[in-house]
Amino acid sequence: MSHGGVGHGPHDRLPRAGRRDLVHRHELLRVRGRSVAWLPPFLLLAAITTADYNTTGEFRIISWIVLVPGIAAAICGVWGTAVFAVLAVAAYVTVDNAWPHEYQTGLPDFILVTVGGTLATLACAVRVRGERRALHMRDVADTVRRTLLRPLPPGWGGLEHAGVYLTADVQARVGGDFYDIQPGPHGTRVLVGDVQGKGLGAVETASVLLGTFREAGYHESELASVADRLETRMLRHREYTTALGRSDGDRFATAVLLGFPADRTDVVDVVVFGHEPPLAVGPDGVRYLPAGGGLPLGYGDLAPGPPGVRRVPVAADETLLLVTDGVTEARDADGTFYGLAADVARAVAADPRVTRPTRLVALVRDGTLRHSRGHLVDDTTALAVRRRRAAGGEDPEGGRSPS
Structure with missing residues (x-):
């Protein structure tokens, strides 16, 4: 039973949510007490980058890197998602520019990756805030239970x-x-x-x-x-x-x-x-x-x-x-x-x-x-x-x- 929330009304403003909130929400993504929520999006980022670098010019998959901040938005905190959004854009620019000009995906996919990372970060902020509100209401219910x-x-x-x-x-x-x-x-x-x-x-x-x-x-x-x-x-x-x-x-x-x-x-x-x-x-x-x-x-x-x-x-x-x-x-x-x-x-x-x-x-x-x-x-x-x-x-x- 949670012991938090005592003395706070249900309409109190919720503080900003970030990485610390994940400690209590994603216990399955922890190894020896440390969060490994960053690992799936990082591995996906590495896999897409490596695969694209080793494919032929006719089959480019670097734009799939937009999935990385999307995965991070589901399991990481707001700052973690923002970091992966930036890494996705940086990896896209680096890998895409490494190809000859005729094989580069260019500006449209760059916009896709940038907008995708921004939306993923916003979605993560909404998700984490909702989780904080749910936990806050659970604390209120626990307080009622301890009183009753x-x-x-x-x-x-x-x-x-x-x-x-x-x-x-x-x-x-x-x-x-x-x-x-x-x-x-x-x-x-x-x-x-x-x-x-x-x-x-x-x-x-x-x-x-x-x-x-x-x-x-x-x-x-x-x-x-x-x-x-x-x-x-x-x-x-x-x-x-x-x-x-x-x-x-x-x-x-x-x-x-x-x-x-x-x-x-x-x-x-x-x-x-x-x-x-x-x-x-x-x-x-x-x-x-x-x-x-x-x-x-x-x-x-x-x-x-x-x-x-x-x-x-x-x-x-x-x-x-x-x-x-x-x-x-x-x-x-x-x-x-x-x-x-x-x-x-x-x-x-x-x-x-x-x-x-x-x-x-x-x-x-x-x-x-x-x-x-x-x-x-x-x-x-x-x-x-x-x-x-x-x-x-x-x-x-x-x-x-x-x-």
């Missing part, structure tokens, strides 16, 4: 944790999936959710829900109150978007809310808002928590009462895995859904260390991508959490996300 899905310190809230987040649109870099961990005086709360729909509207909805969770998760003593605050915030946001006349005024979100009580280490409180229930993964096997099912956030007024909070026993060596439908609805070429629980159970049976949060989310990430052959149709999120081990038994890998 803030980095979580190792051991945050007394939990070992690891998360992975993949967007279906690799250019967007952020979508409607969200997760967070919020410690507080009443215990640690965890939220994982998925906003219906895509685009900036989904990102905005995820942002307001996370903001509410971070405040309510800290201040509210009861997990049911946190759940109620989330439902109320979702309804308020829908009223706001409807008042603006937007077409996403009926948006909703599915989510799972966990509470790790401060006075208990053997249980977890669970509230499910129309979401896949958490998966408890331990050395002895895999099981879904009997958390019941509630309606998605935004549809609470259709339920007979507030969402229920269920207290579920959890062993000290069990990790809770929470995923969005990008995992559970991933399909292969035959349309078969990804069997998450079965895949995790096989992996744990083969190696109990898979229960560690970092290894578990890496397994889910790799399994989802392998099953779907890399074609994600929805944003994909997996978060694994468990209480930190006592001193001496703490998982050294806890609190990190897989690369």
